[in-house]
Amino acid sequence: MTLFLQQLLNGLSLGAIYALIALGYTMVYGTLQLINFAHGEVYMMGAFAALYIARYTGVADNPTLPGVAMVAVGAMTACAILGMLIERLAYRPLRNASRLNMLITAIGMSLLLQNIALLSFGALQNFPSLLPETQWKVIGVAVRSNDLVILGVTLSLMVALTVIVERTQIGRAMRAVSHSRDAAALMGIPVDRVVAFTFALGSVLAGAAAFLVAMDKHSVRPDMGMTGGLKAFVAAVLGGIGSIPGAVAGGLLLGLAETFVSGYLASTYRDAIAFLLLIGILLYRPAGLFGKSTVEKV
């Protein structure tokens, strides 16, 4: 029983990260019908941004709470800027191009960023310990302080996101654009700005996830965007791409599935789980858990 609860906690912690990244994918897809392959790389860059900010500001050597918060915010800001830049330079010129073209551009962007990171940052770097890490035993389950931080930060960000999407004007605009870009434009909504904001929002969440992962795993790698990003995308599709609650559900589901399979079966098949789950869901519920199938106008 304690093993089960342990896996549950680990799964939720992992799932929270997937959810944060998945939200970026789902929001961009909801708005532009584009799979932003480069999102994983934005996440990766966030981790490196956190690393270099921590180093250059001395927080790495002397971690204080405000300092750590600054690193986190710095990473999130860097991601927001990068996300908006990618949208402006690579995606906006192709706004009216075919789906295949946009997909290829996104893949190209992803590759570009990955390889630039590889060339500039090297293969793997250590991330310093920024927060005191302890562990408590609660009914036999090892609860790490990192898990609490991850879950706490994720929860707060989700609440903030919900408020933004449901209660603010820009959130309303986002929802309008994802329903129909043309109708929104006709109603006077500045589509370009809303799209940029969507990218920024998704990237901020990815930056937060990157910071949390770097801080927890103590390492950053240029290919972390590839694996993490892809899985988070799978999570978004699982939950129904375009649906915000879907991304959260999908992320948590994936995190739990991976953890339980690793724990009870073999950990070597961990990476395959995501895709097996995906193929399974797509076959029986093509729109994902929360998704609605869009019918092509005939």
Place this chain on the structure above:
Amino acid sequence: MSLLQLQKAGIRFGGLRAVAELDLSLEEGSLHGLIGPNGAGKTTVFNLITGIYTPTEGDIRFAGQSIVGKSPTRVAAAGIGRTFQNIRLFAGLSVLDNVKVAFDRQLHATLFEAVLRAPRYLADERRVDAEARALLETFGLSAMADLGADNLPYGLRRRLEIARALATRPKLLLLDEPAAGMNPSEADDLMHLIRWVRETFGVTILLIEHHMAVVMGICERITVLDHGARIAEGTPQEIRKDPVVIEAYLGADAHAETA
């Protein structure tokens, strides 16, 4: 004998009832019009008939058999052809090839015979080529056979789409706003074309149209839809005078020529 029968057919999209309890009966060889204000559900009816949507209530029978739940491919194979509101041609293919594709189901040779250019494949191709060219000839499109379908002028694109649909020798032809975007003279030509198609190919035609001159000019019977339900049915003369129909079109001149 009714070729096509809709019996209390309807479909819901979530809370919206796009088409409700529709009764429609088409006699073989007839030319029937389907009209109504924008959003009345006309194209939805076409999509129901062709299997793109599955009705949530009622039945649709074609040549005596229910076709509810059949995929668009199966419905088309059963003998129902259609054209689309936004003309759907194969942009990357030539005019001739657009029509040749329609003959695909009538081919005998296997894929391997095709790749090896075996005699049976070559015979198939000769036959398809002859029949496709003959069809283009009757539609007056021979001169443009090798032109990219994308390069056809607008009026001829519609004609090509109709020719292509007829290549499959359908018993029922659904035309979705064929006169869209046409000026009076083009619409006139279209009217002659549709009548001629019905005579020459012996096909039953169901037509969605906003262009009142076309509808009133060639349809034998007209069904009027509004908000997914049938509000009137009858001959053009009856429909023209029907107060319910005129009211449904309130705000739009029922005799307007613009589509």
Place this chain on the structure above:
Amino acid sequence: MSRGVLAGWAVFAALLAAVWGVEVFAVPWTDPYLTDIVIRIGFSLLAVMGLALVLGFTGQFSLGHAGFMAVGAYGSAALSVYAGLHPMLGVLLGGFAAALAGAAVGLPSLRLSGDYLAVVTLGFNQIIIVLIQNTPTLGGAQGLTGIPVATNFGWTFTWVLLGAFFIRNLLQSARGRVFAAVRDNEIATRSLGIDTTRAKVVAFVIGAFWAGIAGGLIAHYRSSIFPSQFQFDRSIEILAMVVLGGTGSLSGPLLAAGVLTALPELLRPVAEYRMVIYSLLLIGMMIVRPKGLLGNGELTDLFRRRRPAKKEAA
């Protein structure tokens, strides 16, 4: 048999003879470095022609092509190593194995819309790699060794010729018209009573077959193969060749395959930047010339000065 068909067979026979002529008389006197590049171009050609059919002509977003190469590679290698089969027979059977994998992946997924198919094929690529890495009999992550070497210029280009003629004839046939129709307007194609899912699966399976052949030849080239050779990177490289060469063209992607395989050799000094250059090329091409270098046309169009929009069925 008509004259055109006879001529076609004659050309094929002549080219085949030329290939083996080169193998016997030219290769032994050529710098092995050069031969190596040419043979590796051959591998790319086989992989690319299959993807050109699936992606370019039928419009399916297949992103895991290297996965099918892996099936062919490991399938044929296993047959050679454990069953002692003649390598080329193994290559053929490896192709069929890849075709089967293509059917297994395609049948459930080709009903899905483009974006979802992309992710599923990507996933398939990943899963195959993970499976191979976890199978000791296939050598795992350390690779499978001891594969008999049998791939040379002659065999490689025999397969290339077979593939090229097969696919070219297919594309110019009635079936090719249907593929293009599916790509251009699937809904309209279905309204003509044509089973579009079946057409897509057929294209997919054929594409997978030729990828499998490429994989089989790779396996028998240097006596060992590693899962890392068939990862997503490789799929992207092949994708780039198709996209840059022209979606809707066969000779375009083949040309791109040749250039992009040879290029890294010529750009040895900037080898590090290879992937960066690829990605910039991809992005740039999409913005400037979305249909690729040759778009819908073929190399032969340049010689005959025919408008690429016209397509003649053979």
